[in-house]
Amino acid sequence: AVHRAAGLEGYQRDALTAALELRFPVLRAAETGVGRRLYATAESIAAKRAELKRLGDAEIPANRKAIAEARAHGDLRENFEYKAARERHEYLNARVAALHHDLARARAIDFAALDLSEVRIGARVRLEGAGGAERSLAVLGPWESRPEEGILSYESELGARLLGLKVGDAVELGGEPFRVAAIEAAR
Numbered sequence: 001a002v003h004r005a006a007g008l009e010g011y012q013r014d015a016l017t018a019a020l021e022l023r024f025p026v027l028r029a030a031e032t033g034v035g036r037r038l039y040a041t042a043e044s045i046a047a048k049r050a051e052l053k054r055l056g057d058a059e060i061p062a063n064r065k066a067i068a069e070a071r072a073h074g075d076l077r078e079n080f081e082y083k084a085a086r087e088r089h090e091y092l093n094a095r096v097a098a099l100h101h102d103l104a105r106a107r108a109i110d111f112a113a114l115d116l117s118e119v120r121i122g123a124r125v126r127l128e129g130a131g132g133a134e135r136s137l138a139v140l141g142p143w144e145s146r147p148e149e150g151i152l153s154y155e156s157e158l159g160a161r162l163l164g165l166k167v168g169d170a171v172e173l174g175g176e177p178f179r180v181a182a183i184e185a186a187r
Helices: 010-023 025-032 042-071 080-105 157-162
Strands: 038-040 106-108 123-129 134-140 151-153 170-173 176-185
Touching: 010 080, 038 042, 042 080, 042 106, 080 106, 123 170, 134 157, 151 157, 157 170
Parallel strands: 038 106, 134 151
Antiparallel strands: 123 134, 123 176, 170 176
């Protein structure tokens, strides 16, 4: 219901949703599935941890200072700097809550222990189409997703369709038939 509230700006919806999910974790569990893991590369997990540290060590303290300085200017009802700093405060808190939630669920993809008997998270699949067309697609986590570079999230429609395919299986991409020619670790 929060996401459909027309009177709220996007950052306000995000902040309210994050606050509700922190107070009532069952809301997030109902939406995403209890204990649902988020698979990512070790590098992506480290980058998200660094972002969380940067927010806590630099951006949030700087924002607190900006709010205090803007508050010192007087009338808060017509104080643009104060309103902007408060909006930034809400955004930063929502981002920190989202990062905490995601990092708690994050699991590193173990490329060395990957079972390549079928397409799994962490695999690269080579597809062959009619007329010799070839496609190479990696199935990784949502943090690594770059479809234009052939890196798909396992949560995407196509990434989910590739999971479980074996060498020789058929799949359709953009209306064209392809066959799984090889499966290897994405790294």
